[in-house]
Amino acid sequence: MRGRPGQIATPAIIVISIFAVMFFGTVTFFVYQFQRGSSNKNTTKNENVNKKSNKNTNTAVNTNTATAPDRTPHEKIPDTWKTYTNTTVGYSLRYPATWSVEESVIPDHPIQKITVRYITLKNPGTQLGLIIGVRRVGDAFSIGERTTAPDGEMKAGIPITIGQTTIPTTDLLVDGKTTATFYHPLKPFGFAYLEGREVQAELGILSVPGVKNTVTDLLAAADTQIANTIMTTLRFTDVVSPLTPPPPSAPPLGQYSVETYRKTPTSKPDTRLVNLDGGKRKVVIESTRAQAGLAAGFGLLAFAFPAYGTTLYFQEQELKTGAISTAIWSYDTASGRLTKQAYPAVGWGKVVTNRARTRTIYVSSTNRDDSGDIKTMYHLDLITNTLTSIITLRDTQTFSSGWGGTTNAFNFTFKSTDVATYTFYDQTTGNKQTKLAKTKLGDGQIVLPGADPSLQR
Known part of the structure; x- marks a missing residue:
């Protein structure tokens, strides 16, 4: 049917409508897909961010809640621990049965040129080693191969109590990690003074072939607490008079x-x-x-x-x-100053220094023909450089059982750091020609100047 002029035929309208619907549908589809893809990307990105956020959050929580092993020594020593005793110096300590003890004695150290003695305690399964050297004050040997303070940052550690004495410790930090702990002074490098002994002790990381669990920080190692506990068990097994620690x-x-x-x-x-x-x-x-x-x-x-x-x-x-020892x-x-002292010379007398190397007692004999008539004993305080006449015998008494010069024979020594013992003789007896010794009159002892008078017993 033909329409009116200016009027679009119905079939044409239908076709146009169909194309319009298809066009808008296609556009809508692509817009939807684009928005969906963008949404998925954002969702994935957000999920990744959330995962990272959760991961970071978990890490922070773990870091904040993790704690380093306790270094405080155990108060009670397990019954299973063994006892090590050193009869040369006179000390003992306790250590775990799973640990080992190695004694080191180097008769002529290639660097120090003297004998070096110390022990090393270690757990065979780790790389930690506790090196301990002990000597009586006055012993002529070294107690460690380290002779100077190491390089690195020094930080105060926890105090350790040995017997009745509490000593400070020092941690050595390298790149922020504790690589060693020292139980003796480092500045100046010296010793811990304990009951007449000098002690050097160091906990460090050893090189152990085949050990996989490499230790890089002592603060993260459980054996550090065990080493500190071992140090608290150190005891001395013979009687030595306590030595007052030197001032700083x-x-x-x-x-x-x-x-x-x-x-x-x-x-x-x-x-x-x-x-x-x-x-x-x-x-x-x-x-x-x-x-x-x-x-x-x-x-x-x-x-x-x-x-x-x-x-x-x-x-x-x-x-x-x-032949003769003269001036002191x-x-x-x-200061580098050498000074001649106005002290009586030793001569053919005798000199004895205590084990602590803080006091010396001696008698003087500078006349070969004095018939051994020696009545005065002197005390030299080696720290203050003070000389004192401590004993003057009676006219008929002498410290020598001989007859003067190279025939003099004396019997005096230190009973302890601050107490000396001596023997005295009858000066009117004995005979040089027949080599007859003088008659012994008795023994005595004296508490030296500056010591506790209660030591006189």
Whole structure:
């Protein structure tokens, strides 16, 4: 049917409508897909962000709740722990049955040039080692291969109580991790003084082949608490009078030695003073004869080298024959000053220094023909450089059972750090020609100046 002019035929309208619907449908479909894809990407991104956020949150929680192993020593020692006893020095300690103890004795250390003694305790399954060296004050050997403080950041550790004494510890930090703990002073490098002993102890990380659980931080190792507990069990097994710790201003004196030598094969003998701290030989006085202004053939020999302080003591002597020890000299290691003291010479007398190397007692005999008539005993405080006459016998008594010079024979010693014992004789008896000794009158003991009078028993 034909329509009116200007009127679109019905079939055309239908076709146009169908195309319009298809066009809008297609556009709507692509818009929907685009929005859906964008939504999925955002959702995935949000999910990833959430996962990362959750991961970070969990990590933070774990970090905040994790704690390092406790380093405080155990109060009760397990019954299963073994006991190690060192009879050479006289001490003992307890340690776990699963740990091992290794004794090290180096007769002539290649660097320190003296004997070195210490023990190493370690758990075979870890890389931690506890090295402990102990000596009586005055023992002539070293107690550790380390002779100087290590490099790194030092931080105060936890205090450790050994017997009745509480000592501080020092942690060594390298790159923020604790790689060693020291149970003795590091600045200046020295010893912990305990009941007449010098102690050096160090907990460190050892190199153990085949060990997989590598320890890099002592604060994260459970064995650190065990090592601290071992230190608290340290006990001394023989009686030694307690030594008052030196003041902070008086560090250990160091390792000094006197060497006798000849400048040339035809020269008169001389002596030099050397220092061996840190395993390095350093000449302090090249010629004691020249510095003291002595006659040819004379030099200074060691009289007494204290455990701490700044003063060394020497006695002047004819070096070839060693016939007589004359004047006493002192050397201040801080100022480098050598001084002749106005103290009675030793001569053919006798010198005894206590094990703590803080006191010396001696008698003087400078006359070969004095018939052994020796009545005075002297005490030299090695720390304060103070001489005191402590005993003067009666006119008919003497400290020598001989007849003077090289025949003198004396019997006195230290009972403890602050108490000396002695024997005295009848000066009117004995006979040099028949080599008959003088008659013993008795024994005595004396508490030395500055000591507790209650020690006199």
